[in-house]
Amino acid sequence: MIMASNKGRPTFWLVGNQLPYFSRILKMIPKDTAILMIESSQRGSQFRYHKKKLVLIYSAMRHMAEWLRSADWDVHYVPLGDKETFNGAIEKHLAAMNSKDIHALIPADASQESAMKKIGEDLDIRYIWHPNDLFLIPRSEFSEWAGGKKVLLLENFYRMMRKKFGILLRSDGEPEGGIWNYDSENRLPFSNKIKPVRSFLPEPDDITRQVMEEVEELFPDHPGVTTGFNYPITPEQAEAVLDDFLLHRLDQFGPYEDVMIQSEPYVYHSLLSSSLNIGLLHPQEVIRRVEELFRKGKVKLPSAEGLIRQILGWREFIHGIYWLRMPEMAQKNFLEAKRPLPDWMYTGETRMNCLRHVIGQTVDLAYAHHIQRLMVMANFMTLAGIDPGEGNRWFMEMFIDAYEWVMVPNVYGMGLYADGGGMSTKPYISSGNYINKMSNYCSSCEYDVKKKTGEDACPFNYLYWDFLDRHTDKLRSNSRMAIPYAALGKKESSELKEIRSSSESFLRDLRTKKSRQI
Ligand code: FAD
Ligand code: SF4
Numbered sequence: 173m174i175m176a177s178n179k180g181r182p183t184f185w186l187v188g189n190q191l192p193y194f195s196r197i198l199k200m201i202p203k204d205t206a207i208l209m210i211e212s213s214q215r216g217s218q219f220r221y222h223k224k225k226l227v228l229i230y231s232a233m234r235h236m237a238e239w240l241r242s243a244d245w246d247v248h249y250v251p252l253g254d255k256e257t258f259n260g261a262i263e264k265h266l267a268a269m270n271s272k273d274i275h276a277l278i279p280a281d282a283s284q285e286s287a288m289k290k291i292g293e294d295l296d297i298r299y300i301w302h303p304n305d306l307f308l309i310p311r312s313e314f315s316e317w318a319g320g321k322k323v324l325l326l327e328n329f330y331r332m333m334r335k336k337f338g339i340l341l342r343s344d345g346e347p348e349g350g351i352w353n354y355d356s357e358n359r360l361p362f363s364n365k366i367k368p369v370r371s372f373l374p375e376p377d378d379i380t381r382q383v384m385e386e387v388e389e390l391f392p393d394h395p396g397v398t399t400g401f402n403y404p405i406t407p408e409q410a411e412a413v414l415d416d417f418l419l420h421r422l423d424q425f426g427p428y429e430d431v432m433i434q435s436e437p438y439v440y441h442s443l444l445s446s447s448l449n450i451g452l453l454h455p456q457e458v459i460r461r462v463e464e465l466f467r468k469g470k471v472k473l474p475s476a477e478g479l480i481r482q483i484l485g486w487r488e489f490i491h492g493i494y495w496l497r498m499p500e501m502a503q504k505n506f507l508e509a510k511r512p513l514p515d516w517m518y519t520g521e522t523r524m525n526c527l528r529h530v531i532g533q534t535v536d537l538a539y540a541h542h543i544q545r546l547m548v549m550a551n552f553m554t555l556a557g558i559d560p561g562e563g564n565r566w567f568m569e570m571f572i573d574a575y576e577w578v579m580v581p582n583v584y585g586m587g588l589y590a591d592g593g594g595m596s597t598k599p600y601i602s603s604g605n606y607i608n609k610m611s612n613y614c615s616s617c618e619y620d621v622k623k624k625t626g627e628d629a630c631p632f633n634y635l636y637w638d639f640l641d642r643h644t645d646k647l648r649s650n651s652r653m654a655i656p657y658a659a660l661g662k663k664e665s666s667e668l669k670e671i672r673s674s675s676e677s678f679l680r681d682l683r684t685k686k687s688r689q690i
Pocket of ligand 2: 524525526527603604605607608613614617618619620621630631632
């Protein structure tokens with residue numbers, strides 16, 4: 173048991189992006205500890221967060237408060253309507269408790285950690301920090317693994333994690349199926365035959381509906397709408413979404429994880445990130461259930477391995493890299509990209525159907541799946557030379573699952589190559605050909621995916637070659653870029669001239685022309 177150090181009553185401050193349903197902490201702190209939860213509208217406006225994201229956080233907090241009260245905790249809840257800042261609310265609360273002791277979970281975001289420490293300094297708080305339990309390994313263990321390695325590869329980290337947790341291993345310690353990674357089998361293109369079962373999604377209850385009204389009233393200028401909110405806000409709902417995924421979509425997750433379908437925003441994806449990232453679902457539980465289904469013969473190995481790699485591999489890797497490389501990573505701009513975001517990025521009013529569709533879907537749902545984020549949105553931002561800070565802001569604002577720890581490495585590292593290869597061995601870029609192969613976007617686009625240059629040619633086509641041409645000095649020596657640079661080198665000078673001219677006029681118009689003209 174953790175004891176309080178002074179005479180008054182200690183506090184456990186729970187922040188909205190860390191709801192410790194599965195943590196042992198609540199069993200360890202004294203039951204007379206007051207639980208403090210603050211809905212700060214000032215924090216909610218730090219970015220112009222999507223309205224559905226705000227509903228998720230505030231509704232999940234209110235449900236957690238109910239759950240704590242039902243377990244006899246004394247919850248001190250400061251609602252949005254009180255318009256309190258963290259400092260103001262904490263100061264009043266501590267005076268009432270007559271104690272400066274605050275238990276808190278170690279933040280997953282560096283900016284949140286500094287903000288909490290700053291509040292601590294301002295108010296003379298004595299923090300007692302506890303593990304946040306959102307991840308399988310603490311950041312210190314990742315740094316130990318990374319220590320001394322010149323290159324940090326996901327694949328090596330993932331194998332270490334499979335062995336450490338004994339996941340998908342045979343009795344001789346080798347991987348099930350004889351190989352560690354089924355990525356090469358998991359890249360099937362779009363086909364009309366793909367018919368994912370529609371997801372089960374929870375309906376809002378009275379508490380959520382109340383939050384939806386308040387968010388509309390208090391954050392009118394934020395992107396998106398609250399209507400149609402149907403993300404899980406309790407562990408039971410998150411478990412139900414997991415059940416639905418395991419039953420209806422996991423088996424096809426692997427082969428079709430890169431496919432994008434206009435009428436099917438989720439395809440076979442899990443929709444678990446919004447729950448995993450705030451503690452409604454524990455990563456270990458998802459991995460355990462997936463492995464169990466594989467062992468019972470109900471799910472094929474490439475799909476089980478594919479999903480486990482995302483959570484045991486990518487999610488943990490991203491969290492570890494973030495703490496290893498912050499704060500420098502969020503200042504990187506290897507490609508010296510300076511262009512501001514065009515306004516239509518918030519509305520989707522563009523003639524490019526892939527962007528129109530993915531942005532429209534994101535405005536509506538606060539969700540796009542990985543390939544929509546990486547190979548449509550980030551691909552476009554990289555090719556168009558969008559400033560990585562602007563790109564990061566857009567991603568932070570638009571997604572239900574966005575937090576600094578996950579956004580910075582995914583945007584500066586994986587998506588925009590702003591870190592110059594610290595995370596990916598080469599930029600994730602493509603021409604329209606890839607988007608055409610993996611989706612049904614191009615068949616209803618006003619641009620022609622087969623045309624390379626000119627007014628009605630797919631902009632991804634000329635921007636791709638222009639990008640390579642513009643960044644020859646920085647990228648040509650990368651051995652993983654040898655094939656595209658060899659192809660660039662074979663282009664006739666007349667073709668290169670057309671590529672440059674089409675790109676120049678497109679990029680000039682990006683800012684000056686009104687939406688729907690691009
Ligand atoms: P699924 O495709 O079903 O995957 C299962 C789970 O694996 C996810 O729920 C997630 O927890 C984990 N996962 C897979 N890839 C990653 C990854 N690269 N990083 C971290 N976790 C991963 N993920 C976020 O959680 N928050 C973000 O803000 C976020 N921003 C992104 C921005 C960019 C530019 C890119 C390229 C990726 C981003 N991702 C982010 C990673 C990934 O796209 C989302 O986790 C995923 O799309 C969420 O949908 P899902 O739950 O249906 O995932
Ligand atoms: Fe996107 Fe180009 Fe296809 Fe249009 S043609 S949907 S712009 S890739």
